[in-house]
Amino acid sequence: MAPAVAARREGDTFQARIFWLHAARLLDPESGVSRVGFETGPKSFDDIRIVYDPARCPNDHYGKPVLREHIQCKWHVTQGSYGYADLVDPAFINASTRSFLQRAHDARRVVDSEGIGAPEDVGIRFKLLSNWMLERTDPLRDLVSQRSGGIRRETLYSSRTDNSRFGRVRKAWREHLKIKEDELWCLVQTLAFGYDPRSLDELRGDLDERFARVGLRRIPANENAFPYDDLVFQWLAQGRRDFDRAGFREACAREGLLRLAQNGRSVYGVKSFEHDFDRLEEHCHAVLDLVPAFDARYIRQDDDWRSTLYPRLKTFLSDAARAEPRLRLALDAHTTLAFAAGSIIHVKAGREVELEQRVAGRQIWAADDQAPDPAWPTFATETVELRPDQPDIAVALGLTHDVAADMRAYVEASLPQVGRLLILRPTTGPGSQSVACGRHAAGLADAATDAVRTAKAGGSALVHLFIAAPNAFTFFLGQRRTALGTVRLYEFDFDGHGNRSYMPALTLPLPPAPSADDPASASSAMRR
Structure with missing residues (x-):
């Protein structure tokens, strides 16, 4: 295989594995990630897009919420480093005309045109993620926060003249982009740099650990083929570029990738009505959707209780009971279906059952969850x-x-x-x-x-x-x-x-x- 082809394949693998590291967090109900995209977003920053829940998003080094990250992945087959001057050189990103910095400036304009406010005001970051590190003696290394990867603007503007160490950085970037100082001030606030020194095999090992935690199928290390690398490009060819929690879980389920999470429990959901802000698909391993049989909470055909709904419920729960010795159920369903579910997994079924109960949020109830209390009402x-x-x-x-x-x-x-x-x-x-x-x-x-x-x-x-x-x-x-x-x-x-x-x-x-x-x-x- 020609070196250029090998480098391209490894670059695609790097991008795919970084995608899976972030996308897997969509299966973690405690994660702040709400959407992950692949090959979507502003040009040259469309490798990976991460959207965070505003209530659980990370903060930058100034304590400001980061709501969205657009990541450009840059893989090198050999070790190396880069500095501030490389960001104005198109060759650094294997381009012929537009440099990294120009593309970041273009991406900022695209996002700015979306009408949601300037990127620096709404917590949007354009990030270069590479297996090359920042050059140890380069000024850029001293400008990048080790906490968030963002640029510390107070350091960049710590001197007034263009002849100072950081002044030369401002001058080079400003003249390259043909912009004024205030525009540069806004742009640098949206830039971030990440260093990932892991080999592709190390990334695969870390993915294995994350997959175990969130309930994705693990691929034994002795198997050469790692189907996750190709799958995301298959999804891309089908036009599936962007995933929210429910969409990602559904996509993984269709591929047969969902498994019981390590130190967790698969949740089986049954719904006959829909909650506006807490859909079962966002956290359940599998969901029996009976909503189409109802008009709001009113059944469309009376005989469906007997002829359709109960048989479907029995098949779904029987399959779940065969797969799990201790079941966790989420029942966003009519009283009739909750009773029917219990009649299917009855007391002699040999299965312990936990239930997600909506009481001041979501609680887990089980027949053995607390010690008896004589003060409880009878x-x-x-x-x-x-x-x-x-x-x-x-x-x-x-x-x-x-x-x-x-x-x-x-x-x-x-x-x-x-x-x-x-x-x-x-x-x-x-x-x-x-x-x-x-x-x-x-x-x-x-x-x-x-x-x-x-x-x-x-x-x-x-x-x-x-x-x-x-x-x-x-x-x-x-x-x-x-x-x-x-x-x-x-x-x-x-x-x-x-x-x-x-x-x-x-x-x-x-x-x-x-x-x-x-x-x-x-x-x-x-x-x-």
């Missing part, structure tokens, strides 16, 4: 004999708010086969803080199961469930579905776009296809 039980000659039982579980009145109104109007109402409320009263943690939720699920079995008195009555509770509790209750017998779940029109009442959703275990006179096949009030 259930206050109320029984109402409505129609003593009817076999079914309707159960109101009002943990977050009291559902008893709405349940009774619906039962009296629509469920003549219900003879008894069982109302379970927290002893401290319903509210968002009525369930303390995962262990508390699991204990309440046990208590509710015992109360229902007592109310049934060994009978085989159908249990109608009306639940207002954290999804973690509903999941744990679903895990005990066998002890409850046959149950039917109901969804309430909380948003007021239907009839402000309940309608049946799913009966478990699945019955035969419902007939026309089955209450479960009635027109859904969950439809607009």
Whole structure:
């Protein structure tokens, strides 16, 4: 292979591996990186683009937020160094007409024209990343901050004359660019320089460690082929240049690259509605997207609960349970689906389950997450004999708010086969803080199961469930579905776009296809 071709291939490999070092951080929920681009951005600074979350972005050496970096990667096959004069020499970057400094000035103008403010005012940096170091005796070495790689302007302008050590730098750059002193002052604030002395093999080793932490497939060191190097160029050929967290995770999933993170846990998400600012795809290993079956929170076709949604949920969770001895689930889903999920990964499934619960942010709840506390509220039980000659039982579980009145109104109007109402409320009263943690939720699920079995008195009555509770509790209750017998779940029109009442959703275990006179096949009030 000709030396020039080898150098080009190694340069591409260097660029690809630097991309993966930054892009892998998109899989780390604690990382400040929000987007990473490849071959996108201003000309000559389009090798890699990194966009940071303003709330978690790094600061430069002045403490000013760095919101975006445009990186030019410069790989050399031999060791070397460079200084301030090389930045005005096109040959330094293998160009014939435009120098690094001219290209940086052009890039600054392009970004400035985007209308988001001057780059130096909005924290945008143009960075040269090379395996060559700054020349030890060159003035540029004393100008570059070892913290951020940016230029210390107070040092550059520490003398007034062009004949001083740093004055010669200002003069050379100013005359080369044909700009005035104030323009140079603004430009140098946007420049940064990075030195990466690692060999390509060392970069691969560091990638292996990062991939292990974030859950990307690792390539054994004894294998010569490293498919990540080529993959990013394949994506480029397909027009995929820019990735946010969700897009990058999806792209990696399609390539079969996602694995369990070291010291972490794969998260499996189920969604039937979407959160505006916290999409499951941004942090989940895999997501079952049931949103298209709904119009906002209202199911489009009543029979989908039984014919489509439950089978898809069962397949998804069964596959996850086979892959993981301890599962972590994120359920941005209707109460019915949370219960159904528990019925699939039931208490005898041999799997421990953690749940992401949205309580003052995102918390991890599990049946063993805390020691029991006798101060936790239990259930206050109320029984109402409505129609003593009817076999079914309707159960109101009002943990977050009291559902008893709405349940009774619906039962009296629509469920003549219900003879008894069982109302379970927290002893401290319903509210968002009525369930303390995962262990508390699991204990309440046990208590509710015992109360229902007592109310049934060994009978085989159908249990109608009306639940207002954290999804973690509903999941744990679903895990005990066998002890409850046959149950039917109901969804309430909380948003007021239907009839402000309940309608049946799913009966478990699945019955035969419902007939026309089955209450479960009635027109859904969950439809607009």
